[in-house]
Amino acid sequence: MNEENEKQQFSLDFNYLYGKPQSSGLFKQSCEDFNVQEDLGFELTGEGEHVCLWVQKVGENTQFLARELAKFAEIPAKNVSYAGLKDRQGDTKQWFSLHIPGKITPDFSLFEFPGVTILKVIRHHKKIKTGALAGNYFSIVLREISDKSALQKALQQVQEGVPNYFGAQRFGFDGYNVNAALTMFQGRKIKDRFKRGIYLSAARSYLFNQVISARIKDALYKTPLLGDCVQFVGNRSFFPLMDLEPATMERLERREVCLTAPLWGAGELTSELDAKEYETVLLSKYQEIQAGLVKNGLKQERRPLLLIPEKFSAVWLDDRSVKIDFYLPSGCYATSVLRELVI
Structure with missing residues (x-):
């Protein structure tokens, strides 16, 4: 094996579409500043071998939570699936599916874990597979904005598209x-x-x-x-x-x-x-x-090549804080929008 390749680094300095942002800003200052809500894009049937859980988690890892749900339901970890990984440092809502054949559904009201709330329990005829979602709704607060006018201009620009x-x-x-x-x-x-x-x-x-x-x-x-x-x-x-x-x-x-x-x-x-x-x-x-x-x-x-944020809106909370809401299709990154806004 080539020792030089062992130490090789790959630059992540990809080009900006609108030039490097002129304003600095901070995001994910708290979990509440980064909200994500999953959109499956289809209705669950209410019956079948898979128990689907609509879960709100704050400051928790998706994979770790999946293992904890498996332990609670007393099933193998491989029997728990989800459409996508969600940020640990955020307030997120997503679906998990647990393969539990039979008529007995565990009482998930007894499941207790810090920062986790099970909002809904419903059965479905097949598991929720990785990538099986339409997209995600984002609500993000940027704080400590250094240049409000520059960011206001950037907020208009990104609605025309950002690099995907x-x-x-x-x-x-x-x-x-x-x-x-x-x-x-x-x-x-x-x-x-x-x-x-x-x-x-x-x-x-x-x-x-x-x-x-x-x-x-x-x-x-x-x-x-x-x-x-x-x-x-x-x-x-x-x-x-x-x-x-x-x-x-x-x-x-x-x-x-x-x-x-x-x-x-x-x-x-x-x-x-x-x-x-x-x-x-x-x-x-x-x-x-x-x-x-x-x-x-x-x-x-x-x-x-380009990503068009849907349902985009921006509301200034004060002169140095703005809340941005938008929807992205599955597989697209909110950070691709944010990197065009602030450094």
Whole structure:
């Protein structure tokens, strides 16, 4: 194993869409300043082998809480699932599902754990799988704002979209998780499946972020290249742009379709022509990571370049504090919005 790669660091200095923010500010000063509410996007049936819990947790880790729920219900930890991990440092509401066949549902009113409240118990016919949610509602308070006018301008800008970056928390300090993926690809054995998943996701996400960052630098974040793979906003199907005629550009302007970047894996890039060449050349210096992702069974996918926060509002609590509310689709990061607002 190359000792230099053992110490290699991966820069997380991705380009800003609107330039580096001119105002500083603090968030997550308390759990109450960072509220997240999960939106499954479907109704639970009220019957079936899975007991679903609508849980409010303050300052608690999702995985740890899942294990505590399993202990209380006297079932294996693997029988507890959830749609997504939620921030520990926050006030969050999310669903857990516990596989408990039979008619007897444990009395969860007896479950006691600091910072945790079970708000609802309902059965469902199948488990809630990872990623099986429509999105999340966020309510975030930024404090100690240094420049109110600069932030007010930024609050207007982000409503037009922000880079759809994977958040810095995915990569670890100084890109540690990406480096861990690289050393894993070079032969280091990682027995822990959860860690393997984290490292693979970090490596794949890093390549995606590199494409967005480059397109911002090259002023191509809204301007399509011939052959760009675009996604229908409504149904998430894809096709390459084989012309850049006015009608095509209007569809992009109306946001019927959106530009995408690759999530690397096995198979051919779905972009064509100029866009395919751009992506191929840009990521050519990461061939070892590309090969590792392919070898580990990941497939070529796409993800939108820009993220449009929905239902966005901002209310100033005082001259140095503002509360921001917005909704993001599943898999998108609130930190991608916040990094365009304050430093």
